[in-house]
Amino acid sequence: MAMRAAAPGRPRDPAVDRRIAQAALDVFGDGGWAGFAMETVARRAGVGKASLYLRWNTKEALLTDALTAGLVRISDVDTGTLHGDLVELATQMLDLYAGPSSRAALRLSLEAGGIPGVGEHYEAMRMAQIRAARAIVRRGIDRGELPATASVTLLLDTLIGGAMMHALSTPPDRRAALAADTAGHARRLVDFLLHAVTAPTGAGA
Amino acid sequence: MAMRAAAPGRPRDPAVDRRIAQAALDVFGDGGWAGFAMETVARRAGVGKASLYLRWNTKEALLTDALTAGLVRISDVDTGTLHGDLVELATQMLDLYAGPSSRAALRLSLEAGGIPGVGEHYEAMRMAQIRAARAIVRRGIDRGELPATASVTLLLDTLIGGAMMHALSTPPDRRAALAADTAGHARRLVDFLLHAVTAPTGAGA
Numbered sequence: 344m345a346m347r348a349a350a351p352g353r354p355r356d357p358a359v360d361r362r363i364a365q366a367a368l369d370v371f372g373d374g375g376w377a378g379f380a381m382e383t384v385a386r387r388a389g390v391g392k393a394s395l396y397l398r399w400n401t402k403e404a405l406l407t408d409a410l411t412a413g414l415v416r417i418s419d420v421d422t423g424t425l426h427g428d429l430v431e432l433a434t435q436m437l438d439l440y441a442g443p444s445s446r447a448a449l450r451l452s453l454e455a456g457g458i459p460g461v462g463e464h465y466e467a468m469r470m471a472q473i474r475a476a477r478a479i480v481r482r483g484i485d486r487g488e489l490p491a492t493a494s495v496t497l498l499l500d501t502l503i504g505g506a507m508m509h510a511l512s513t514p515p516d517r518r519a520a521l522a523a524d525t526a527g528h529a530r531r532l533v534d535f536l537l538h539a540v541t542a543p544t545g546a547g548a
Numbered sequence: 549m550a551m552r553a554a555a556p557g558r559p560r561d562p563a564v565d566r567r568i569a570q571a572a573l574d575v576f577g578d579g580g581w582a583g584f585a586m587e588t589v590a591r592r593a594g595v596g597k598a599s600l601y602l603r604w605n606t607k608e609a610l611l612t613d614a615l616t617a618g619l620v621r622i623s624d625v626d627t628g629t630l631h632g633d634l635v636e637l638a639t640q641m642l643d644l645y646a647g648p649s650s651r652a653a654l655r656l657s658l659e660a661g662g663i664p665g666v667g668e669h670y671e672a673m674r675m676a677q678i679r680a681a682r683a684i685v686r687r688g689i690d691r692g693e694l695p696a697t698a699s700v701t702l703l704l705d706t707l708i709g710g711a712m713m714h715a716l717s718t719p720p721d722r723r724a725a726l727a728a729d730t731a732g733h734a735r736r737l738v739d740f741l742l743h744a745v746t747a748p749t750g751a752g753a
Contacts, residue, residue, distance in 0.1 A: 377582055449658050452716070453651060473717065497740045500717070501710035505702070508709030511657070512678065535702045539744030 360412075363388045363395070365443060367409035372446030376458050379406060403460040410451065410461070413444050414468075417475040425483030426533060432476060433506045433529035440510030441522045476503070493540045501539075505532055565617075568593045568600070570648060572614035577651030581663050584611060608665040615656065615666070618649050619673075622680040630688030631738060637681060638711045638734035645715035646727045681708070698745045706744075710737055 366388035371379050381402055385392040399405040420431045439448055455465035480495045509528065513521050521528065571593035576584050586607055590597040604610040625636045644653055660670035685700045714733065718726050726733065 375580060375582075377580075446658060449654065453654050453658070494736075494740065496714070497710070497737060500714045501706040501737070501741065504709030504711070504713030505706035506709070508712065509701070509705045512705070531699075532702060532706070535699065535744050536706065539740050 359388075359390065363390060363405075364409040364412045367405055368413050368444045368447035371406060371409075372444070372450055375450050376454050381405065403458065406458070407461055407464055410447070410465070411468075414439065414448060414451075417472045420475065420479060421482075425479070425486065425488040426537065428479040428483070429502060429533045429537075430526065430529045432479065433502055433532050434526045436503055436506035437510050437521070437525035437529055440507050441513065441518055441525060445510070489540055498536060498540055502532065502536055505536070564593075564595065568595060568610075569614040569617045572610055573618050573649045573652035576611060576614075577649070577655055580655050581611075581659050586610065608663065611663070612666055612669055615652070615670070616673075619644065619653060619656075622677045622684075625680065625684060626687075630684070630691065630693040631742065633684040633688070634707060634738045634742075635731065635734045637684065638707055638737050639731045641708055641711035642715050642726070642730035642734055645712050646718065646723055646730060650715070694745055703741060703745055707737065707741055710741070 363384065367379075367384045370383050370387055374383075379402055381395050381399075382392050384402075384405065385395050395405065399408065417432060417435065420428050420435075422428050422431055439445065451461075451465060456462045476499050477495055480489065480493070480498055483489045484491055484493060506529065509532070510521065568589065572584075572589045575588050575592055579588075584607055586600050586604075587597050589607075589610065590600050600610065604613065622637060622640065625633050625640075627633050627636055644650065656666075656670060661667045681704050682700055685694065685698070685703055688694045689696055689698060711734065714737070715726065
C-alpha cells in the first residue's frame with residue numbers, strides 16, 4: 344500500500360505533505376472529531392494508511408500538524424504600517440474563511456476542547472493570535488497612526504469578525520470571485536474601519 | 549414514563565416546551581446531528597421519551613421547532629430609528645453567541661446542509677435575516693440617517709461579525725458579565741461603526 348509518502352530515511356515530498364494536511368482538514372471539517380480516522384484521511388489524500396502511521400503515531404498528532412500547517416499565522420504580520428498590517432490580517436481571515444479550510448476552522452472553534460492534546464494547542468494558538476493582533480494595533484498607536492484613546496477591542500472585533508462574516512455569508516456562486524481578490528476586500532474593510540477610529544467623537548446618529 | 553408534558557387534548561405547559569427546546573439545542577450543540585437522539589433530549593429535559601414522540605414524529609421536526617423557537621429573529625426589529633434598530637440587532641447577536649444556544653448556532657452553520665429538512669429551513673431563515681438586516685440599513689438611508697453612498701454590506705458585516713466575534717472571544721470568566729449587559733456593548737459597537745459610515749471620506753491612515 345505504501346505510495347509516494349516518505350518511508351524512514353527517505354526525504355519527504357512537500358507536495359504529498361500538503362495533500363495529506365489538506366485531506367486531514369477536509370475530513371475534520373466534514374465530520375468533526377467523531378468522523379476523523381487515519382484511514383479516511385489516507386483515502387482522501389490518495390496515500391497508504393501505513394505511510395500515514397510512519398509519520399504520525401496517533402490521529403491527534405496528525406490533526407495537530409495539519410492545523411498548524413493549514414491555519415492562520417497572525418504572529419508573522421509586521422509590514423511597518425498599521426494600514427498594511429490590518430490589511431494583511433483581514434486578508435488572512437478572508438483567505439481562511441473563503442478557502443478550503445473554512446469548515447475545519449469552524450469545527451475547531453466548536454470541538455477543540457474535546458479533542459485530547461488539541462484543546463490545549465488550539466487555546467495556546469488562539470491566545471497567541473489575540474496577543475499578536477493587539478500588538479499590531481498598539482504599534483499603530485505608538486507610531487501615532489491612531490489616537491491613544493482608540494478602542495483596540497472594537498477595532499479588532501469588527502475587523503476580524505467583519506472579514507469572517509463576509510466570507511461566510513458570500514453565496515457559493517460568488518465565493519470564487521472573493522477568493523481571487525481577498526486583498527481588495529480587505530482594503531475596503533480596513534479603510535471603512537479606520538474612518539471609525541479616526542473620526543471625531545460625536546458623529547454617531 | 550409520561551411526566552408533565554402534554555398528552556393529546558391536554559394543554560401544553562410553556563415552561564416544559566422551553567425546557568425541551570433548550571435541551572434539544574444543548575444536545576445538538578454538544579454532539580451535532582450525529583449525536584442528536586430523541587432519548588438524549590428527553591433525558592436532558594427531564595421528560596419521558598414517549599411524551600416527546602407525542603409531539604414530534606421525527607428528530608428533524610424536534611430540532612426544527614427548537615431552532616425556530618431558540619434562535620434569532622431579526623425580522624421583528626423596527627424601533628423607528630437606525631441607531632435603535634442596529635443596537636437591537638447587535639444585542640440579539642450578543643445574546644445568542646454569549647448565551648446558552650451559542651454552540652447550537654455554530655453547529656447549525658456547519659451542519660445544516662446535511663440534515664434532512666433542516667438545510668432548506670435554515671437557508672430560508674438565513675436569507676430572511678439577511679433581507680431584514682439590509683432593510684434596516686435602507687430605512688436609515690431613506691430617513692436621511694445615513695448617506696446614500698453608505699456601504700450596506702460593510703456596515704452589516706462589521707456589526708454582525710463584530711458582535712459575534714466579541715461574544716465568542718470573551719473568556720469564560722467574563723462571559724456572565726457580558727451576558728448581563730449585551731445592550732451596553734451593542735451601543736458602543738453601533739456608535740463606533742456609525743462613525744465609520746458618517747465620517748468624511750479620506751480620514752483613513
